[in-house]
Amino acid sequence: MNTLFPIFVKMNQIQTLLVGAGPVGLEKLQAIFRSSPYAKVKIVAEQVIPEVWSFIVNQETIQIEQRSFEESDIIDKDLVIVASNNPDLNSKIRKLTIEKNILLNVADKPDLCDFYLGSIVQKGNLKIAISTNGKSPTMAKRLKEFFNEMLPEEIDETLELMQQYRDQLRGDLEYKIKHLNAITQDIVSKS
Known part of the structure; x- marks a missing residue:
């Protein structure tokens, strides 16, 4: 583990x-x-x-x-x-x-x-670190290549829009998290 x-x-x-x-x-x-x-x-x-x-x-x-x-x-x-x-x-x-x-x-x-x-996947502001717990750097490299191909180039534009929406949200932290979770769920399920 x-x-x-x-x-x-x-x-x-x-x-x-x-x-x-x-x-x-x-x-x-x-x-x-x-x-x-x-x-x-x-x-x-x-x-x-x-x-x-x-x-x-x-x-x-x-x-x-x-x-x-x-x-x-x-x-x-x-x-x-x-x-x-x-x-x-x-x-x-x-x-x-x-x-x-x-x-x-x-x-x-x-x-x-x-x-x-770790191996790093980066598309604009999105950064994903991959660790194999030191077991296989080559596997981490292959996963990096996979994610680089899979993630759309437009992901950074989506992140910018999400920040703008987040900045405009009013309410307590629980309210904001609930709304942001719903929106990101929709975005990820449509991909």
């Missing part, structure tokens, strides 16, 4: 540390910025592939330091993502993040993770 609690984080309001700037680090960086183009990320890596340098050009919210990880790198960080194939470094960072109550994701090491990066 998947016991993960799904949340959507305002990455522009927190400080993220990315350790590693190889192909996996690039993948994590791209995933963050696809969903959160104003995320605040500091990258620390001994080696930085050219694609990472190209990606961060004109990205004002990314800092990069080409050097080894230091314990002080996690100071004032809210989230840490590690893209390293160094088990000793991964364990060291795991220990530090536990001590400091910082959430951690270590690429391809589910036992070291507090959270996973």
